[in-house]
Amino acid sequence: MLQLSHPTSEINGKIQITGSKSESNRWLILQQLFPSIQRIENLSNSEDTKVLLEALNLFNSRSNVQNKALEINIGHTGTAMRFLTAFFAIKTDVEIILTGSERMQQRPIEPLVTALNSLGCNISYIKKEGFPPLRIKAKSSLNDELEIRADISSQYITALLLVAPILPNGLKIHFLGELTSRPYIEMTKQQLESIGIDVKWLDEGLKVKPIKNISEQHVLVESDWSSASYWFSMLALSESSEIELSSYKNKSLQGDASLKQIYAQYFGIQSEIEDAVLKLKKIADFKFPESIELNLNSTPDIAQTIALTCAGLKIKAKLTGLHTLKLKETDRLEAMRNELKKVGVDTVITENSIELVAFNKVNDIPTIETYQDHRMAMAFAPLALKMPLKINDEAVVDKSYPTFWQDLRSVGFAIV
Numbered sequence: 001m002l003q004l005s006h007p008t009s010e011i012n013g014k015i016q017i018t019g020s021k022s023e024s025n026r027w028l029i030l031q032q033l034f035p036s037i038q039r040i041e042n043l044s045n046s047e048d049t050k051v052l053l054e055a056l057n058l059f060n061s062r063s064n065v066q067n068k069a070l071e072i073n074i075g076h077t078g079t080a081m082r083f084l085t086a087f088f089a090i091k092t093d094v095e096i097i098l099t100g101s102e103r104m105q106q107r108p109i110e111p112l113v114t115a116l117n118s119l120g121c122n123i124s125y126i127k128k129e130g131f132p133p134l135r136i137k138a139k140s141s142l143n144d145e146l147e148i149r150a151d152i153s154s155q156y157i158t159a160l161l162l163v164a165p166i167l168p169n170g171l172k173i174h175f176l177g178e179l180t181s182r183p184y185i186e187m188t189k190q191q192l193e194s195i196g197i198d199v200k201w202l203d204e205g206l207k208v209k210p211i212k213n214i215s216e217q218h219v220l221v222e223s224d225w226s227s228a229s230y231w232f233s234m235l236a237l238s239e240s241s242e243i244e245l246s247s248y249k250n251k252s253l254q255g256d257a258s259l260k261q262i263y264a265q266y267f268g269i270q271s272e273i274e275d276a277v278l279k280l281k282k283i284a285d286f287k288f289p290e291s292i293e294l295n296l297n298s299t300p301d302i303a304q305t306i307a308l309t310c311a312g313l314k315i316k317a318k319l320t321g322l323h324t325l326k327l328k329e330t331d332r333l334e335a336m337r338n339e340l341k342k343v344g345v346d347t348v349i350t351e352n353s354i355e356l357v358a359f360n361k362v363n364d365i366p367t368i369e370t371y372q373d374h375r376m377a378m379a380f381a382p383l384a385l386k387m388p389l390k391i392n393d394e395a396v397v398d399k400s401y402p403t404f405w406q407d408l409r410s411v412g413f414a415i416v
Ligand SMILES: O=C(O)C1=C[C@@H](OP(=O)(O)O)[C@@H](O)[C@H](O)C1
Pocket: 021, 022, 023, 079, 152, 153, 154, 155, 158, 180, 181, 184, 300, 301, 324
C-alpha cells in the first residue's frame, strides 16, 4: 500500500511516457505476419506488451513441445487475449490452450470465437461457454466473409482486421449492433494502411484486401495518450503548474488524444505539441463549469480519469456511453462508485453511465482499493493534490504504465 500527498500542489517537470500499448500490440502481431516490419521504435514497456511478446516467443518455439497442447497464459491482457485468438486460429499447426487470469475468464470472447469458427477456424471452450480458456486447433479451409457483434468490444474487430490481409481472399466484416470504441478500429485501419494494406469502411462493416508482401518497414509508436490522461488530471487539480510529456504527435492514431479538447474546454488545461513534446499548462483563473455531461463511448479508457478530475474539482458530471466499462479489468462503474464514496463523492450508476451528484467532507485518510485495475490506481492518484490518500495494490499500474509512481515522485509527490 502507498500513502500519497503533495506538499505544494504545484507540479513541474519533464516526463517520458512509454509507447502506446494499443499501437505496440498491433505492430507485434503484424510483425509476425509480415517480417518485413523490421523495427518497432518506442515499443511499450507495459506488462500488456511484455505478455504478448512472451506469448509470441512461446508460439514461435512450439516445435519444442511435443505430443501435448501448448498452453499460453496472457494474464489480464485483453488485447493479447483477443488478438492472439485470431492469430493462433489462423496460423497454428499445433493445438493451443489460450488462457488468462481469473478476471480474463469472466471477460466475454464469444463474438470473436463464433466469427472465426464461421470462417473455418477450429476454436472451442474449455470451461464456460463464451469465455476463455480456449482450445485452438489448426484451421481447415477459410471463407472470406463474416458477421460479428460490434457493441461489446472493438478488440474482436481489430483481431480480425489484423489477420485479414493474410487470408487468401481478404475479409469482409459485417457489424451487428452499434460499434463501440470506434477510434480503436480507426487505429488498426490506419496502421494497416500505413504499410500498404487496403482497408475500406462499408456501410456497417469493413473490407480488407489480401496482400502477399509488404516493403521493409520501420515504424514508430507514439507514446500512450491514456497514460497522459493522468497528467492532464494532475494539472487540473494542481496550482499553477507546467508539465512536458514525450513523445507525441499532432495527428495521433489514438482516440484518447481527444483529452486535449476535453481538458481545454472543461478543466482549463492548455496543451500544444512542439518537436514531439506535449506541453501542458494550467490556465490561470479558469472558471470551471458547475456540471458537465460527456459521452465517452469512443474513449472508455479515460472515463475514470475524467470522473476523478471532476471529483477533485467538485464538478457534477454525467459520463455516459460506458456499458463496456463493466467488462474491463474489473466492473469499473461499480469500482468507481465504491471508491468515490470513500473520498466523499456520492454517485449514481446505471448499466452505461456514472453521475457524480454530491460532494461531502471526508475526515479520515481513505484507502482506495484498485480491483486489479491499473486505471483505478492511476485515476485516483491525482486526487492526492487535494487530499492525502492511500492506494492499495500499487503494482497494478505495471499493466500499462510501469514507471507511474516513480514519475509522480519526480514532480514532488510524497509517496511512502
Ligand atoms: O484495441 C485496443 O487496443 C483497445 C480497445 C479498447 O477496448 P474495447 O474495444 O473493449 O472497449 C480499450 O479499452 C483497450 O484498453 C484497448
